[in-house]
Amino acid sequence: MFTKILIANRGEIACRVAATAARLAIKTVAVYSDADANAKHVAACDEAIHIGGSAPKDSYLRWEKIIAAAQATGAQAIHPGYGFLSENEEFAQACATAGLVFIGPPASAILAMGLKAESKQLMEKAGVPLVPGYHGKDQDPALLQREADRIGYPVLIKASAGGGGKGMRAVDKAEDFAAALASCKREAINSFGDDAVLIEKYVQRPRHIEIQVFGDTLGNYVYLFERDCSVQRRHQKVLEEAPAPGMTEVLRQQMGEAAVAAARAVHYVGAGTVEFIVEQKPDGAMTFFFMEMNTRLQVEHPVTEAITGQDLVEWQLRVASGEPLPLQQHELKIQGHAIEARICAENPDNNFLPATGTLHVYGLPAHVTFERASHGTRVDSGVRQGDTISPYYDSMVAKLIVHGSTREEALARMDAALAQTHIVGLATNVQFLRHVTTSASFAQANLDTALIPREAAALFNQDKLGLPLAAAALVAHTLQAEQDQGAQTDATGWCDPWAQRDGWRSHGPSVRGFALEYAGAPHTAVLTTVRGNYMLAVAGQTLPLQWAVSATGALDLQLGAQRVLAHIYRNGDVAHVFTAQGAIQIVAVDALAHAGETHAEGGRLTAPMPGKVVSFAVKAGDAVTKGQALAVMEAMKMEHTIAAPADGTVAELLFAPGDQVTEGAELLRLEAVA
Template sequence: MFNKILIANRGEIACRVAATARRMAIKTVAVYSDADANAKHVSVCDEAVYIGGSAPKDSYLRWQNIIAAAQATGAQAIHPGYGFLSENEEFARACLDAGLVFIGPPSSAILAMGLKAESKRLMGLAGVPLVPGYHGADQDPALLQREADAIGYPVLIKASAGGGGKGMRVVANAADFASALASCRREAINSFGNDAVLIEKYVQRPRHIEIQVFGDTLGNYVYLFERDCSVQRRHQKVLEEAPAPGMTPALRQQMGEAAVAAAQAVNYVGAGTVEFIVEQRPDGSMDFFFMEMNTRLQVEHPVTEAITGQDLVEWQLRVAAGEALPLRQDQLKITGHAIEARICAENPDNNFMPATGTLQVYGLPACVTFERSNGGVRVDSGVREGDAISPFYDSMLAKLIVHGDSREQALSRLDTALAQTHIVGLNTNVQFLRHVVQSRSFVQADLDTGLIPREEAVLFKQEKVGLSLAVASVIAHTLQQERCAQAQLAERAGWLDPWARRDGWRSHGPSTRRFDYAFQGQVHIVQLTTLHDGALQLAVAGEVGGFSFVPLTQGIDVRFAARRQIVSVYRKDAVAHVFTAQGATEIIAIDALAHAGDSQVEGGRLTAPMPGKVVSFAVKAGDKVSKGQPLAVMDAMKMEHTIAAPMDGVVAELLYAPGDQVVEGAELLKLVAQ
């Protein structure tokens, strides 16, 4: 076994590998960029080596620097994690040439499976079912258009060297093919340095089911069952679960054996995932087709660990050290049900726009971390409270994994854990995940890759807390803060000046205190009345009722108008974030004096929603545009984002050129209303 390994990755996966290595008494070396100098993965490893600038191309993609770091620190092996260089056959080969063990498959297997067209050819020879499509080397746009027409729409354009949903477009009709192809190729060349694509029939109501496979250097292979990854946005996974709902033992064995055949066809070693697109027939039966093989550990591997009780990273390390697989196929069993939710810095209500900022609050549910436990809640995370989330890397903050005796128990446990996840400082998808978990389709396991658009009405722009509870919560928090400040003042002074009391008591009659709040785009005037006996009464938008609260160790017990709720409130300046069992919301306290003279008039500006690079402009100065018309394309967090016109108007000026880097909020162009 190895004495020391270098982890050629960052974030959650680097922390995950370090945890397993520590348990196995293996020392670890982290690598880091400028942006990651104080990152969590740096602190949890035994050593750390600086490898370059913040952009991946200047650090985590520079494999020469990573190999040099491994040699300088005496590491015997390199674990690539997932993403970055994990599926780079040149890097795997370079590790071998440098006398280092690459903890993954041989470079030949990565090469064979890395190009989707070639992998389809190999799978066809191995007898693995394939989706009808074009996987040829001729990339002439006219030929690709003819092939798509022949296959029949809708079709799926996929970057041949791609993965992670990048360089992928669904095309509904022939008229949209050319523009979709151009966009797909542009994203592919930026992400993978290769703009070759393949065209496939887009399967209607498909499920995305993948099989975890493992091989060793002694010729042994197993499959560790399946994961259902059908819930996706932008072709990227949102929720994953194991086992797949509705899976029969016969189909599981058939898919598992096909996955092993795929691995054997390329002499695979280590952890890999064979992904299948599954067609659901009207009679309830399912048919499957090979989609691709990911030649690495997957983000969603914890659900497999939960139902099998195995540590897949430990398996990787043992296999890479030349040991046999820890278990045979007949020794592997499924226990219970597991679900993983990817917690990301993004705004689901704004087309899942990635978000940047500082984690002012990063509260997680009671959980275990990087453990193999078959019960409870697990969180895999590579960030800490106070960390800055930059635009340079993937938007995933953490993975929340739950395990239960049944799918129903796992669902309940997941929703509770998400409700206990409190993140403040930037937009996240936590509440969106709760909406998905509570949706009819997910609860009833009516799964396919179109679940999110199908359930759109109950997933986006949902306000579950409501004005009354939000106001009652933030007022309770305000009063509690005032009482704490008053108590501290009295403690310092040794006595309490009766004129400094702020409890609203009057010697005769009630007293009323006014609060102004902005909630869901509207301003509300709220009145808090202290009655002569000291009782409180709250009036919110015509609703009047008794009000009281009790501070707890975790949160505040708030009672208003005969309703009781335990809430958590985090306030910074005027903005308060309220977390409840129903959901979370934001409310803003208005100080009329502080905002006197502010102007809200600002028209004709189009600004960058986040830091990134300008890819292209679709207009020029003097062009007339209509509301909703695409104006510019930005690249940020490895994804393309289209900036559209907020109104009809005329383009007055372009303020940047394609290729320019821009900061969040930078004005990209000026638009004059017609």
């Protein structure tokens, strides 16, 4: 076994590897960029080496610096994590040339499976079922269009060297193919340095089911069962679970053996995932087709760890050091059910636009970090309260994993854990995840990759509390803070009675107005106090208001007949209210503090977040219509289209393709139609 390894990655996977290595008495070396100088993974390791600038191309993608860091610190092996260089055959080969063990498959296996077209041909020879498609080397756009027409729409364009949903587009009709192909190729060249694509038939009602495989240097292979990853947005996974609902033992064995055949065909070593698209027939039968092999550990590996009771990172370290697989196929058993939710900095109600900012509040559920199968909750995270989510890396903040004896138990545990996850400082998908896990389709395991659009009415723009409760929470929190401040004593223990802000009057009621903004609209709440009793008038209702501070600091809030336990955090003017029923935000409007400010933007179109301008679809003088695509930006590894908010004429383009822009930067100006 190794005595020291270098972790060529960041975030939660680097922390995860460091924790397993520490348990095995292996020292670890972290690498970090300018943006990550104070990151959690740096503190988690025994040593740390700076490798460059914040952008991945200046640091985490500079494999020569990573190898130099390993050699300088005496590390014997490099763990690539996932993303960045984890599936880069040149890096794997460079490690071998430098006398370092790459904790992953050999470069030849990465190369064989890294190009989707070639891997499809290899799998066909190995007898693994394939989706009908075009996997050839000729990338002439006209030929690709003809192949798509031959296969029949809808088709899926996929970057041949891609992964993680990048460089992937679904096309429903022939006239949309050319534009989708161009966008796909741009994203592929930016993400992978290779714009080659393949075309496949887009399977109807598909499920995305993958098999975890493992191979050792002695030629042994096993599969550690399946994971269902069908719940996706933008072709990227949102929720994963194991085992797959509805999976039969016969189909599980067939898929497992096909996955092992795929691994064996490329002499695979270490952890890998063989991904299948599963077609659901009207009679309930399922047919599976090979999609691709991810030649690394996957983000969703914890659900496999939960149901098998195994630490897959430990397996990686043992196999890379030359040991045989810890278990044989007949020794692996499924125990219970596990679900993982990816908590991301993004706004689901705004087309999942990634978000950046500081984690002013980062409250996680009380959890047990289980590395062996046990019923409980686990959080894998690479950030801490006070850290900043930057535009340089992936938007994932944490992974929330739950395990129960049944799927129903795991679902209940997931909803409770999400309800206890309190994040303030930037937009996240936590509430959206709650809506998904409690949706009819997911609860009943009616799964396919279209679940999110199918359930859209129940998933987006949801308000589980409403204005009256939101206003009550803000008012109660404000009054409680004032009362706490007024009750403070001086060094002698004296408390000034005139400092009390409890609404006391010698005669008559006390009436106080609160200007609010809720869901983008202005409102006023009026609080009337008579002899210590409160009445709150808001949204056409007047109800008694009571509250008490609980032992945890939450407010036990009662408005009329409604009673909730609310955790409330103020971040400037915004109050963030978290309850078991849901979470909302409400703004306390201070007219004096914002006097002279205006929100009028006229004809300005601004960058929704920091990033790079990829292209403009218009030029000065062009007439545009509402909803028309004007520009494309790239941020957090994804492309985002900027559309016209109204009809008008382009007055001026203020940047050029390739320019880096800050959040709020004006990209172009529109003149309204007269």
